[in-house]
Amino acid sequence: MNAQHNASARRRRTAMRGLVAATVLAAVTGTAVPAAAADTAPGAPDAVASAVGIGTTDIQRVEAAAVVRLDPTPDVLLLSDHDFIHAIWQKADAAGERMDAVRTAAESAMAGTSAEEHVAFIVTGIHEAYRLDQQRERDKAEAERAARQARSQVLLTIGIPSTPELLALADDNFVRAVAGHAESGPEVRTAALQALAGDAAAWREFIVNGAREAHQRDVARELEELAERDRKEAERLKELAARKSTAALFGLTASEAMLALADDNFLRELLRQATPDQRTTELYIEAQRAVLSPDPAVWKAYIHTGADAAYKRDAENRRKKLADANRRLALQIQAAAEKTGVNPHLVAAAKKALAGSDDDVTQFLKADTQYRLKRQSLAPWGSPGYVSLSGGKVVLGETVKSTSAKAEREDATWVVLPALASQAGCYSFESVRKPGHYLRSGKAEKDGLRVELAADDRSTAFRKSASWCARDHAMLFGGSGFTQPAGKGVNWLTRSEGALYAGGGLKLPDAAPGAIPTLAASWKFSAPLAP
Known part of the structure; x- marks a missing residue:
């Protein structure tokens, strides 16, 4: 054979x-x-x-x-x-x-x-x-590019020299830099400080819209002061400010020659210098629509208010697009976790994130968050206690609880991952207290193979011994069982006199793989004691 x-x-x-x-x-x-x-x-x-x-x-x-x-x-x-x-x-x-x-x-x-x-x-x-x-x-790349462009537009609008160092700052530090710059007017500084008192969403809103709107208020205040002395000059400055602001939305610094153009030709110059990726935006499309109109009032309206409104729609569209993609992925993760049933903490966190804000979903999808959300505590069905570490040994800790010291709670918390042995429906339990160490069946004792904690040495033998296959027997005891994925008979994860064993003297013949040996082999997942 x-x-x-x-x-x-x-x-x-x-x-x-x-x-x-x-x-x-x-x-x-x-x-x-x-x-x-x-x-x-x-x-x-x-x-x-x-x-x-x-x-x-x-x-x-x-x-x-x-x-x-x-x-x-x-x-x-x-x-x-x-x-x-x-x-x-x-x-x-x-x-x-x-x-x-x-x-x-x-x-x-x-x-x-x-x-x-x-x-x-x-x-x-x-x-x-x-x-x-x-x-x-x-x-994500488009959102990051748009965020960098938004920062550049803030600097162009206010008149702050753009440098790679400024553009590379985190959102909150960028807002601080704008607040402290000499070119920032009182309205810009006030708006920046208000944003810094808020959260990440407030910082982004200041960069995308708040700084520009505050600068417009600064300009308006200056114009009001000038209006008393020279109304005509005030109108000229107002027009220049509107054109510079609109050019900044396209990522451009308007030259003197460009600022001197008629309104329709000013719009044509904006369209001519637009980058290829801007040509599908509301900002570009609305500029095209305006320049095709024979009405000068439409040209002026775009320069003074229409460009700003179109830019805001573009920003919201980009945000929604990424948020929708993130929610689809979060739903996919939730469905996969519900299917296995071994990560209820992950399922609960997915549902909570999806019921919350888009920022909640973004935080949920981070790799380190995903790994942490796979933490669970494993408790015996019908008895107190949790599978825990004590003095380096794996035991059924009956005294550990949610109010215990952090170290004790970490000893009773496990990261439930796909089986190291690559077996369908099987899982491995990684120690939160000692990352890279897993529950495995070890030396033989009178009640079976004693379960111990050991580091993954990447061998086939270790990975089989550290893999546990879920067996549902809720119809009788309401819990779940776990067996080793290989070997003669069925070695159940059992408990005896405070210790854990694979088999525990309860090996079953292959002819009855679904039979339940004893209540001692029934377990349930509970909320992680150390989330």
Whole structure:
């Protein structure tokens, strides 16, 4: 039997190398891979069909691996579909926020136990998720570009020299710099100080709209003072201020020659100097509409009020676009967590963020926030206490509670992650107190394999021993059970005399994998004692 399996694997490697080589050649030359070439590869059809747990083709896998820059080596292409998804998940997880949608979709696929779900993710799901990630990255880049442009426009409007150092400041420090600059009038300084007394949204509003509006009030005040002495000069200065402000919205410093143009020609010059990315904005479109009008009042109205209103609509549209993309991703994360049932704290946080502001959703999506929200405490069903660390040993701590010292609460809190052993429906429990250390089954004792805390040494044996598969038996006890993903019989996570064991003398035959050995093997997730 082993000889047949080894021969089949060798045939599959031979066929796979041909397919990968053809795929790479096609990518380089732009030519299609002939169907006959794949079909006639030595042993290809039989070898592919005989691979257990593989329902996808090598070409589909190469295309999926390319999304996360996973090297499609022979060993990778010979993994089962589920293990192949786990390899993709690891690459997406390492990529951080840039591949949040791919990572979440992979976690959802790994939580499924049907082959169809695994195939669907590899063939289409990863590509759909990657498109979401790409769009969100584009939206974020556009928002960042717009934020930098807004700062530049503030400096242009007020007359503050623009420097890379100023533009690179955080929002609150930028507002402080504007408040303290000699070119800022009293209205600008007052508005800046009011913004600094608020939150991040107040700082952004000052940069996008508040500074410009405050400067307009400063100009108006100066004009009122001048009006008493020279009404005509006041009107001229008012017109110049409006033109400079409108030019700043386009990111331009209006020259003297430009300021001397008639209103319609001034608008034409703005349109001529507009950058390509501005040509789809309300600011640009409204300027076009105004310049096409034969009415001089329409030209003047755009310069004095219309450009400002259009710019505000553009800012709001950009904000809504990014906010919508963030909410879609948060909903996707919530759905994936609800499907597994092992991260209720993450589900609750997702619902709270989605019910809150757009800033709440943005904070929820940060990578460090996501990791922290996967914290849970694990309690025995029907008994007091929590799975905890005590003196370096894993015990059932019956005295720890929400009012205990922080160190004790951290000892009883775990980060619930996809299984290190890459097993569908299985999870690993990382210590909050000692990151990188996991619950694993260790040495044999009279009640089974004693559960201990150990650092991940990245070996296959360790990862199997640190993986626990969820078993729902709520119909009898109302809780969930956890078993080891490999080995003879079924080793349940049980408790005995304050200690935890894998098996605990309660191994079950393979013929009855769903049977429940005892209430001692029933557990429930609760809110993290150290959130």
